[in-house]
Amino acid sequence: MLATLRFVTLDKTHIPKILEIEQSTHSAPWSQRSFENELEHKYGVFLVGFLEGEICAYGGVWILVDEAHVTNVVVRENLRGQGIGRRLMIELLEKARTKGAVCATLEVRASNASAIHLYETLGFVQTTVRKKYYPDNKEDAVVMMLNDLLDWKPSAK
Ligand SMILES: CC(C)(COP(=O)(O)OP(=O)(O)OC[C@H]1O[C@@H](n2cnc3c(N)ncnc32)[C@H](O)[C@@H]1OP(=O)(O)O)[C@@H](O)C(=O)NCCC(=O)NCCS
Numbered sequence: 001m002l003a004t005l006r007f008v009t010l011d012k013t014h015i016p017k018i019l020e021i022e023q024s025t026h027s028a029p030w031s032q033r034s035f036e037n038e039l040e041h042k043y044g045v046f047l048v049g050f051l052e053g054e055i056c057a058y059g060g061v062w063i064l065v066d067e068a069h070v071t072n073v074v075v076r077e078n079l080r081g082q083g084i085g086r087r088l089m090i091e092l093l094e095k096a097r098t099k100g101a102v103c104a105t106l107e108v109r110a111s112n113a114s115a116i117h118l119y120e121t122l123g124f125v126q127t128t129v130r131k132k133y134y135p136d137n138k139e140d141a142v143v144m145m146l147n148d149l150l151d152w153k154p155s156a157k
Pocket of ligand 1: 107
């Protein structure tokens, strides 16, 4: 099923479809401008996944000195639970490592059990909780960290 999965760098032609997916996914979706900013982000990596020619996923990191901060990760709803999110994270973090990142961080909604599980299987650990971090519903954020990106050897399932 995932034999044709490929990741490419975000291009402006991808943005209309990504916006559609984004708006059906997040309660506080990124704007078109936010995605356009990723096109020329000096310290960013933003990848788009294609499965059988269709956009199936996207996500990005910003590299802040030597830390890769995960900014957005989405898999189309009907394609979740098959390992695409894991493959996307691996691609993102491997690219970040080639650009000098030695560790990675992210925030995730405390209720997002599937994302937290995915990040833990990739080696992230929960470090702290930011109370009422998300403005839309005042939900807490769990801060997660992957400490040693240099020695990190995840396996794709
Ligand atoms: C988080 C997300 C990117 C994961 O993508 P995915 O392609 O489904 O991820 P994978 O299939 O690679 O792995 C999902 C893991 O979570 C598990 N999982 C799925 N639903 C789960 C749930 N409700 N509770 C716990 N684990 C769950 C899967 O079994 C799998 O674990 P396994 O590898 O041990 O079997 C996807 O769910 C998504 O786009 N969610 C909406 C956007 C979002 O929340 N992004 C993250 C913001 S921080």
